[in-house]
Amino acid sequence: MDLRIGVIGTGAIGQEHIQRLNHKTQGAHVVAISDINKEKATLLAKEIGAKFYETGEALIADPEVDAVVVTSWDPTHEQYVLEAIKHNKYVFCEKPLATDSEGCRRIVDAEVANGKKLVQVGFMRRYDRGYMELKEVIENRQLGEPLLLHCAHRNPTVDKNYETPMAIINTAIHEIDALRWLLQEDYVSVQVILPKQTSYTHEKLHDPQMVILETKSGIHIDLEVFVNCQFGYDIKCVVVCETGEISLEDPSYTRVKAKGKDYTTVSPDWQSRFMDAYDEEFQLWIHSIQADAITGPTAWDGYVASITMVACGVARESGERVAISLDSCPTLYQA
Incomplete structure (x- = not known):
């Protein structure tokens, strides 16, 4: 039934x-x-x-x-x-x-x-085919140990209700969970850098932002959050390993050659990009x-994401590298 x-x-x-x-x-x-x-x-x-x-x-x-x-x-x-x-x-x-x-x-x-x-x-990223393939390569150590991750979360545009903290709370939160799941490691520190702003933002939103995370084993992650990139909904994740790299690609089922160009399309929004997920x-x-x-993803995963998100906010306001501390994971959530 x-x-x-x-x-x-x-x-x-x-x-x-x-x-x-x-x-x-x-x-x-x-x-x-x-x-x-x-x-x-x-x-x-x-x-x-x-x-x-x-x-x-x-x-x-x-x-x-x-x-x-x-x-x-x-x-x-x-x-x-x-x-x-x-x-x-x-x-x-x-x-x-x-x-x-x-x-x-x-x-x-x-x-x-x-x-x-x-x-x-x-946290639907865990069900995206691209992320699942990344995870398989990482877990099987096909390219050796993962060392660095270069990531981006780009959105074509946001309205004036979207403010600076939302770049973490509403946007980067997906990477915070997905990358921890990919690597099966907790984070130990974060730094947030506020680079030169795009002219397409507004006074209550610093855009773009850079989030720098470090995991327990020393893997470094740089995450660009750019929510007024203008050209589409663009999700990137490049995992640099000891003997090669593997990268997430934007799903595309057609390729166009016309007017001197050879191109594939970029997803227009999160609904179309992650519909299958x-x-x-x-x-x-x-x-x-x-x-x-x-x-x-469990309640413990939600808790860890929240702790990390708070640390990101502190790091953004202070301009300093901030330690991320977690309580011991309850037995219920240990695989």
Whole structure:
């Protein structure tokens, strides 16, 4: 029987995930939704044949809901995830797991006390084919030990609501998780450099920014975050190893030769670049629930990403290299 999924938060990403669960994956369908915009959510519920709930808590408590997807406003993530743990229900939470490290830690502690991994965090990069191939080469040591990573996260443009801290909180957070997962190492320090700005930015956003991370074994990572690059959504990751390098390529299925040029296109946005990764992420989440064993990014991964993100903010403001310190990883999260 299909898993019965409840979705809390029916904005853009919430609606995408509803369509994904109902039409692109197998083994689950959405039976319940809740959103602060009751009028629109009620109409959506009627459209997809789901039940509307006045609150996320009511949705989670319903025994007719097997698992929960949280895509609501960021400050509500913690309360809904904790509520799902309280009811011993699997919960997929889009990043961030909570708006601060203390909130993430409260979720970790609640899950550890419950004695079972129930939480998965929406770090979809881990399900991208390119990243998975990078990981295979690194883990097999086909090119020797990894030494350096050169990365970039570029977006064509952002609006004036996007401010300097968001370059880490909303953008670099994906690399913070994905690169730690690739290398299977925690970070020990970070430095953030603010170079010459593009003329396409605004007064509340320093763009671009450079993030320099170091891992426990001494691997150095430089990450360019440039959110007004103008030409497309461009994700780069070059892993320099002892006997060669492997790099992430922008997926492209056609090549154009015309007017004296030979080129492939650049993805216009994150939805098109990582669409397949999102689909794979949810299909494997469904399989893991059916197997009663979560295999994706955990609450601990969400906590570590938050700790690292905070250190990045301190490093940006101070201009200094900042140490990253973590508590011991609870046994529950040790593979």
